[in-house]
Amino acid sequence: MYLEDIKTILTDVLSLGDAGKDLNEQSALLGSIPELDSMAVVNLMAALEEHFGITIDDDEISASTFETLGSLNAFVQQKLA
Secondary structure (H helix, E strand, C coil), X not given: CCXXXXXXXXXXXXXXXXXXXXXXCCCECCCCCCCCCHHHHHHHHHHHHHHHCCCCCHHHCCHHHHCEHHHHHHHHHHHHC
């Protein structure tokens, strides 16, 4: 539902350029995209909070949230539910 928005935000925050177009729900994120380091995670969370009007607490974030684009999408959907 929000996959394209999240993909766009991820591509912008990480400055992936054309490589971002190839991302899909099964695309591995953490550990697979070198640009996704700890600072990028913080920036990504801030961008998601701003775009979707949600608040993400530190204790809600885990490595599994960033496992794939699909898992990140599921997290955002759960926050909006």
